[in-house]
Amino acid sequence: MRSTEAVAYYFNQAAAELGLSESMKTLLLTPQRSIKVEVSIPMDNGEIGNFVGYRVQHDSSRGPFKGGLRYHPQVDTDEVAALASLMTWKTAVVDVPYGGGKGGIQCDPKKLSLGELERLTRKFVQRIHDFIGPKIDIPAPDMGTDGQVMAWIANEYSKFHGFEPGVVTGKPVELHGIVGREEATGRGVATITREVVKRQGKTLEGMTVAVQGFGNVGSISARFLAGMGARIVAISDVKGGIYNPSGLDLEALASFARSHGTVTGFSPGETVTNEQLLTLPVDILIPAALGDVITTDIARNMKASLIVEGANNPTFPEADEILNKNGVIVVPDILANAGGVIVSYFEWVQNLQNFRWTYDQVVREQDSKMSQSFDKVYEISKARNLSLRLAAYYVAIQRVAKATELGGY
Numbered sequence: 001m002r003s004t005e006a007v008a009y010y011f012n013q014a015a016a017e018l019g020l021s022e023s024m025k026t027l028l029l030t031p032q033r034s035i036k037v038e039v040s041i042p043m044d045n046g047e048i049g050n051f052v053g054y055r056v057q058h059d060s061s062r063g064p065f066k067g068g069l070r071y072h073p074q075v076d077t078d079e080v081a082a083l084a085s086l087m088t089w090k091t092a093v094v095d096v097p098y099g100g101g102k103g104g105i106q107c108d109p110k111k112l113s114l115g116e117l118e119r120l121t122r123k124f125v126q127r128i129h130d131f132i133g134p135k136i137d138i139p140a141p142d143m144g145t146d147g148q149v150m151a152w153i154a155n156e157y158s159k160f161h162g163f164e165p166g167v168v169t170g171k172p173v174e175l176h177g178i179v180g181r182e183e184a185t186g187r188g189v190a191t192i193t194r195e196v197v198k199r200q201g202k203t204l205e206g207m208t209v210a211v212q213g214f215g216n217v218g219s220i221s222a223r224f225l226a227g228m229g230a231r232i233v234a235i236s237d238v239k240g241g242i243y244n245p246s247g248l249d250l251e252a253l254a255s256f257a258r259s260h261g262t263v264t265g266f267s268p269g270e271t272v273t274n275e276q277l278l279t280l281p282v283d284i285l286i287p288a289a290l291g292d293v294i295t296t297d298i299a300r301n302m303k304a305s306l307i308v309e310g311a312n313n314p315t316f317p318e319a320d321e322i323l324n325k326n327g328v329i330v331v332p333d334i335l336a337n338a339g340g341v342i343v344s345y346f347e348w349v350q351n352l353q354n355f356r357w358t359y360d361q362v363v364r365e366q367d368s369k370m371s372q373s374f375d376k377v378y379e380i381s382k383a384r385n386l387s388l389r390l391a392a393y394y395v396a397i398q399r400v401a402k403a404t405e406l407g408g409y
């Protein structure tokens, strides 16, 4: 099953548990609006560059649409629609007042100059500005986009609608962004891991952890988990991984990765492949690189007893079933990596109020929101004998269905 189909698959399972009618299921599965626009720009060489941009607005029963904007060669309607629905369930499970959306432009940002990227972004805003806004749909960075792209969007949007920094989140701190947003997803992964372990009557002290991915989510999850006492024994990136059962020195590893462009070759440690990393004898595994990495074969050979999904859709549904049968606890992406959207929500609130939060306030509020969300999902999983994934979907779908009913159709 493709990862784009996985969200609908989990939705259907949880909806059956909730006893939702067929018509409500259809309503909740169907995106409210799907936008596809031509985004042609003058390229640096004088030719016309033709691109296609997408924005799918899945559900807004609980608030404005919210979700990332990615610049990637494989962006298409199906992928964007699946990710938009994932955002609906993610914002609902952590109870922030948003619906779900996602967008993107099919392009390879690595092959575009800064000027071309800026023209592309501004043209996209010219095409869709009437469909986004702080009370309508609030994009954020995703693969291939960053704070600079958000700054261009806010600036272009202001030419049509005036000063509205809350039209996007993930902005640079110097331009109405919020402190602590960069590290929010990784920090949230660590918080959720701490909460699961606490429920098992244990602490993270001395627990061994393997992390796939050493980008934003992977490196920051590792840093915070190490700060909570865990021993990070393996880390990988696109070129391969490094394993040291005695624990990796994360600062030295980060500086090695900066100078060599990869973690492979770091010493002391042995080189492992990305596949080997996933089946190492560790207590906790954090997939934090890309989707579709935990296959049925890997699930059968997995030694970790806890998986916390930093990446979106890292586990194939068939593999998820094997993990459940084997008693492996899997904290699903919609809960585990929701730290980013939670702090995005704080940024939006800060923008609407023209008021700045302190770093300590951001960290405290994020911790509290993530712990409460975990408690709710854990309680449902125990009460209804569901995996954490189905319990998370159960909580999310129940909230969205209730809001839909209360608001009316």
Ligand code: NAD
Pocket: 185, 212, 213, 214, 215, 216, 217, 218, 236, 237, 238, 239, 274, 288, 289, 290, 291, 310, 311, 312, 337, 338, 340
């Ligand atoms: P990133 O680009 O900063 O880092 C990605 C890391 O994965 C890099 O270390 C890269 O080398 C590695 N990688 C790439 N291809 C790989 C491969 N084939 N095998 C192994 N490693 C590979 O990205 P990120 O922001 O850390 O995002 C990671 C995942 O988390 C993505 O699935 C993303 O959708 C998800 N996510 C990110 C955020 C966020 O706030 N950054 C929020 C929610 C979900």
